[in-house]
Amino acid sequence: MQIRPILAAMRHHKAGTVLIALQIALTLAIVCNALFIIQQRITRMSRPSGVSESNLFVIRSDWADKSDTQRIDAQMQADLIALRQLGSVQDAASTNSFPLRGTGWDNYIKLQPDQPRMTTDSAIFFSDDHTLATLGTRLIEGRNFTASEVAAQKPRDAMHAAQVIISKDLARRLFPQGSALGKTIYVSMGQAPSTVIGVTDTLQAHMTGSWAGPYAYNAVLIPARLLNDYTYYLVRAKPGQLEAAMRDAPKALFAQSRMRIIDHKDGVMSFAQVRQRAYERDVGMAILMGIISVVLLAITAAGIVGLTSFWVGQRRKQIGVRRALGATRGDILSYFLTENLLIGIGGVLAGAVLAIGINLWMVTQFEMARLSLAYVVAGVAALLVLGQGAVLAPALRASRVSPVEATRSV
Amino acid sequence: MLKMTHLSKVYRTEVVETYALRDFNIDVKEGEFVAVTGPSGSGKTTFLTIAGLLETFTGGEYHLDGIEVSNLNDNARSKIRNEKIGFIFQAFNLIPDLNVFDNIEVPLRYRGMKAAERKQRIMESLERVGLASRAKHYPAELSGGQQQRVAIARALAGSPRLLLADEPTGNLDTQMARGVLELLEEIHRDGATIVMVTHDPELAARAQRNVHIIDGQVVELSEDPRFHSVHAVADGAHG
Numbered sequence: 226m227q228i229r230p231i232l233a234a235m236r237h238h239k240a241g242t243v244l245i246a247l248q249i250a251l252t253l254a255i256v257c258n259a260l261f262i263i264q265q266r267i268t269r270m271s272r273p274s275g276v277s278e279s280n281l282f283v284i285r286s287d288w289a290d291k292s293d294t295q296r297i298d299a300q301m302q303a304d305l306i307a308l309r310q311l312g313s314v315q316d317a318a319s320t321n322s323f324p325l326r327g328t329g330w331d332n333y334i335k336l337q338p339d340q341p342r343m344t345t346d347s348a349i350f351f352s353d354d355h356t357l358a359t360l361g362t363r364l365i366e367g368r369n370f371t372a373s374e375v376a377a378q379k380p381r382d383a384m385h386a387a388q389v390i391i392s393k394d395l396a397r398r399l400f401p402q403g404s405a406l407g408k409t410i411y412v413s414m415g416q417a418p419s420t421v422i423g424v425t426d427t428l429q430a431h432m433t434g435s436w437a438g439p440y441a442y443n444a445v446l447i448p449a450r451l452l453n454d455y456t457y458y459l460v461r462a463k464p465g466q467l468e469a470a471m472r473d474a475p476k477a478l479f480a481q482s483r484m485r486i487i488d489h490k491d492g493v494m495s496f497a498q499v500r501q502r503a504y505e506r507d508v509g510m511a512i513l514m515g516i517i518s519v520v521l522l523a524i525t526a527a528g529i530v531g532l533t534s535f536w537v538g539q540r541r542k543q544i545g546v547r548r549a550l551g552a553t554r555g556d557i558l559s560y561f562l563t564e565n566l567l568i569g570i571g572g573v574l575a576g577a578v579l580a581i582g583i584n585l586w587m588v589t590q591f592e593m594a595r596l597s598l599a600y601v602v603a604g605v606a607a608l609l610v611l612g613q614g615a616v617l618a619p620a621l622r623a624s625r626v627s628p629v630e631a632t633r634s635v
Numbered sequence: 636m637l638k639m640t641h642l643s644k645v646y647r648t649e650v651v652e653t654y655a656l657r658d659f660n661i662d663v664k665e666g667e668f669v670a671v672t673g674p675s676g677s678g679k680t681t682f683l684t685i686a687g688l689l690e691t692f693t694g695g696e697y698h699l700d701g702i703e704v705s706n707l708n709d710n711a712r713s714k715i716r717n718e719k720i721g722f723i724f725q726a727f728n729l730i731p732d733l734n735v736f737d738n739i740e741v742p743l744r745y746r747g748m749k750a751a752e753r754k755q756r757i758m759e760s761l762e763r764v765g766l767a768s769r770a771k772h773y774p775a776e777l778s779g780g781q782q783q784r785v786a787i788a789r790a791l792a793g794s795p796r797l798l799l800a801d802e803p804t805g806n807l808d809t810q811m812a813r814g815v816l817e818l819l820e821e822i823h824r825d826g827a828t829i830v831m832v833t834h835d836p837e838l839a840a841r842a843q844r845n846v847h848i849i850d851g852q853v854v855e856l857s858e859d860p861r862f863h864s865v866h867a868v869a870d871g872a873h874g
């Protein structure tokens with residue numbers, strides 16, 4: 226309605242106008258990307274692990290005497306029998322690692338023994354015939370390991386893996402055309418062939434970082450007890466008895482042998498804790514981005530309030546003159562709202578370009594997805610609304626300037 | 636056109652009450668050219684701001700163009716200011732951020748006039764004050780006399796029935812003051828009612844009628860021929 230004269234007048238407050246527009250642009254660019262990062266982290270955190278997480282917990286047992294692998298092997302088997310016998314426990318299995326653990330083994334997977342490059346990479350979980358039941362992970366093809374297939378494995382020895390079970394995603398990656406069942410794969414440097422005897426439903430690897438994106442759901446289950454310096458016991462409590470089982474299990478283990486260390490702090494962890502640890506950096510990042518967004522928005526809003534208030538003070542006389550010449554309070558209000566909208570539009574246009582620019586830079590620098598345009602559109606709308614909200618109070622004050630101000634000599 | 640009866644205006648501050656106007660009576664007829672004189676602080680500006688609906692009053696009645704204005708809401712008062720009244724201020728009060736053309740356009744925009752008509756009226760009134768060539772200039776680029784002529788053009792562009800001027804020549808030298816007064820006289824001849832506050836007896840003398848205000852009251856409505864003749868002589872002496 227009065228856009229042209231507002232633009233004309235704005236040329237006389239270039240510095241403030243440009244400053245606010247720039248602030249809006251920067252805020253938009255950063256907030257868009259911050260919200261996008263938050264959304265990405267939330268998406269990552271809400272991925273399924275493929276494990277039935279409630280009622281599951283893990284115990285880490287470090288052996289006091291690490292030299293005697295034969296004793297370790299005997300102890301592990303005895304431990305498992307003791308754990309499975311507990312009233313609060315449904316099932317248990319030993320392993321080197323598990324989904325969401327963060328660190329663990331991952332090996333190159335090849336389809337030919339003399340293949341120079343890997344086909345893909347996969348997490349290695351040492352398992353036994355109880356592992357799938359303990360994790361609560363379904364077998365969608367083939368069969369489980371039998372007790373007799375499970376052998377002892379020393380860390381430095383060639384991997385004993387005549388039979389393997391692989392995750393659905395790994396199967397699809399290795400054999401996109403048909404079933405993986407009965408196929409041969411090579412899971413170690415030892416170049417011994419392994420036959421796929423089963424395929425599980427979705428099963429997440431131990432690594433959760435964004436770099437591991439392509440391998441996040443690749444897992445190979447190997448039928449072996451790893452005779453390492455320590456072992457993990459995956460324990461599934463009977464429904465509703467998680468707390469009791471988490472108390473009972475370490476006691477049972479110590480009753481078996483005191484020649485072990487179970488850390489009093491994180492030696493026994495529910496799977497909920499495992500998940501929380503796996504993603505605590507993502508949560509931290511999301512919170513940080515959230516705080517940055519809120520702070521930036523607040524600063525921008527404050528900047529708009531401050532500058533507009535200053536302008537209203539500076540223009541009291543001309544507001545009075547406008548009122549004397551017939552402007553209604555609504556006209557004055559709409560003048561300042563329109564002025565802010567025009568500055569805001571300038572700012573968000575620059576900000577949208579900047580937002581996309583920052584994202585493209587992050588795409589090349591980090592493992593970052595392309596910013597969805599919906600975020601830019603939502604950000605643009607949010608900043609324009611924020612601007613109008615911030616300008617409202619000073620604009621209302623302007624509209625209440627009396628026409629008699631026109632006669633005051635300043 | 637403009638009729639105030641027993642009108643009063645009190646300014647209240649924490650410590651004092653100032654009667655800027657008390658039992659103030661005036662009746663300005665359609666088409667009159669009235670000069671208002673009086674000592675400083677007597678209430679001349681107060682009278683003009685109330686007359687121009689820039690401010691409300693405390694007591695009494697004010698009829699503008701037959702309408703009792705105390706019952707009007709803010710929007711209605713804005714509309715009357717916009718359509719019926721033209722203001723000329725001592726300090727010109729042009730908007731410094733806008734050029735001459737845009738300054739004159741301000742009241743026309745508030746009236747919701749179409750762009751073509753606005754432009755025509757702006758150019759007409761600029762020609763009338765002899766500044767058609769300065770449409771793109773900013774106020775700061777004009778002399779005081781030119782600025783006041785732009786302000787007059789702004790007041791004229793809306794074809795107001797009532798023109799209120801508060802010491803329109805107060806910031807101008809004699810030469811420029813005379814030019815402005817001639818312009819006002821011309822506007823008056825075209826039918827506008829003019830109320831002008833002035834300190835200058837020479838200018839006051841050229842009005843049809845003088846109103847003298849002392850202590851917030853009209854003390855003299857002079858159409859005394861002697862009053863005119865005295866100034867006619869003075870005029871001649873200056874001439």
Ligand SMILES: Nc1ncnc2c1ncn2[C@@H]1O[C@H](COP(=O)(O)OP(=O)(O)OP(=O)(O)O)[C@@H](O)[C@H]1O
Nearest residue numbers: 646653654655673674675676677678679680681682
């Ligand atoms: N906003 C206000 N608040 C308090 N008192 C005021 C206000 N405006 C005017 N007055 C007082 O009202 C009285 C009349 O003031 P007004 O400005 O009308 O005088 P004036 O005749 O125009 O004077 P001058 O010739 O100096 O311009 C003065 O005593 C002044 O102090």
Ligand SMILES: [Mg+2]
Nearest residue numbers: 679680681801
């Ligand atoms: Mg005055």
